[in-house]
Amino acid sequence: MTNLAQTPLSDRLRALVDTVQHNERTLRRFQDVELRLIGAQDFASFLDTLFAHLPQEFALASVSVWLDDRTPMLRDLLDPGALRALDLHNLKTSREGGFAASRLCPAGRPWLGRVSAMDEVARVTFFGAGTVPASAIVLPLAAGDKASGYLCLGSQDPARFGEGMATDILERFASIVTASLDNVAHRERLKQLGMTDSLTGLANRRYFDERMREEIQRAARYSVPVACLFIDVDSFKRINDTYGHLTGDRALAAVAACVRQQVRLGDTLARYGGEEFAALLQGDRSDALVAAERVRHAVELLDLQDDNGERIVLTVSIGVAARTIVGGGLDAAEMGQALMDAADRAMYLAKNNGRNRVEVAGD
Template identity: 40%
Template sequence: MSSSPDTQAQAQVQELRHRLQSLLDAAHANERKLDRFDALERRLIAVSSMEELVNLLLVDCRADFGLDAAELWLVDVDDELRRSLPTLPMAKAPRLLDGHGPLRELFGAARTTRLIGPGPDAGLLPAAFEADAGVRSAALLPLIRQGLLIGGLHLGSRDPERYDAASGTKFLDRLAAIAAIAIESMLNRERLRRAGMTDGLTGVHNRRYFDHRSLIEFSQAVRHRYPLACLFLDIDHFKAINDGHGHPVGDEVLRQVGGLILRSLRTGDLAARYGGEEFVVLLPRTDLAGAREVAERIRHMVQEAPFITPEGGTVGATLSAGLAMLPPGATSFADLLAAADRALYEAKRAGRNRTVAACDEADINAATAAAS
């Protein structure tokens, strides 16, 4: 029995209402999504530190958009980020890449946003996320600045239909562009900050920064009663290197010695070029034995290193080290610095290429007095 025209009309009206409601729901959902993206973009533009930026992309973004995983890959060929990020208290750290290879595998020559779900490209998911994330679909966003691929932002979901390959990527493309701008801005700010506190030749901190930071380390050590060691390091016969091989070779020796010192230290230790061929190192929470071990490690590395000259040849060098420990009840950091400087003088007087601690210096002076 066929339905009446009125019944058919009512069914059509119901269908139209259902379609309209679906369109309205989709519009409201898109509006809410747009609002979230807009809020995220405003926060990205306003970030004031790399720590805030990373936490925003990897923690806040994941919570705001109901994601199951978020990862940030950044190219760090010159170790700029490695020098700054380890000291930051971040809930989740980015993956730092030594080259562009992993990014090329994900984005290919097109370097466009990729939506990955179950299908032929599903093999890219384990490569982009930690194995235990359980990601079934993802949006892989290339971060591009000045035509260079500087990283990738990866958003993942356990819902296999969350990122449908047929969906549009307009919002995601815009997010990637804003994130890339924010990352470049933070990197430039970090470069300027480091330029103001870093010795341009050696890459270690400069004297100005050391004078500021040393007072903070001194007050912390006194307040919390933990050991603080100070090393003075001086390249032996450096004038002979300059006179015999030229100042460009001397500069190269300084640069490479600075690199060896940095490689020998922990996060939280402080190294600075104090002047000329002299370096100073502060080792918080380090006892005498530990500080002597660090000084000897640096000394042996310098002694065994073939320093490469600008012409491709090699030259040898050694250094002497003076070591002092912050005494109980200390009231002045200058006393610690002076004690390490005196110990360095004793290391020079005793024949160079050795480590002398302030306590050793007292023994040397006592022995010298007894013999005279």
């Protein structure tokens, strides 16, 4: 084997450029799959991207997923009737499969290697009783410290997934799969409960209040911070009075789309009423302030035009509140309302201090 240090410099540079170009092409292909997952409007299209597009794009012998049907947001998706309708052999939910996958991935780390090294339960879980691939990687789908599922990619090349292989790109991909799955679950739930605002396509107030209760309960269980943004379009009555209600509707839809792009995929965003929006974030006050300032700046740059092609200036005032919920036995609805009230007061402070700004609620 040739020692790379002994090869001519031009050959080494060429090899380095080839490696960089290969990595760039791989990243672009991953980004294409990730965009499909993020844009999936329902569970069926999400699974089609994983089970049909992903293996075709990366020449994989198999792709399979185990999901925990006890996870609150996945219960409806993984209802036995819904699973029978999907009829997908590579979507698994058995308890034994979950235990086998968790044994493979202690401490939330991926497992990779020859499939022959898997125990029988894990092999059957991910590949069934038929022919198995030569090598595979099992990636936890985890939000926080708890896995709601596992993604398994198999290859006929025994060296494709082996010990010592860098897994950072695949772990990042697994995080996108996790967030996209949560997003699909939210969308499906919105459809079932009729909790979508027709103008903006966002969740409505009823759904947001329900998610707030759930998030407060989760935050109390794990003693983690939760944050809320209350966002109000500045001088919206003037926009309606000057340009008409149709243009006002376009302004609300534009702001909604803009805010959606600035918050994380797993965050909850709703049209709370009129020209008011609310966002529920997992994170502390500093995380929420960064997100709020990102939203404020993005809305300020929006290019909404009136019927004559003139730009309409849009700005928002944002109130931020964040709490670390400690201990159980709390009234989640009451705690959620207190968080919303604090963010609402901070938003009015932003209005009074000149609009187009972010203010944070005090302790």
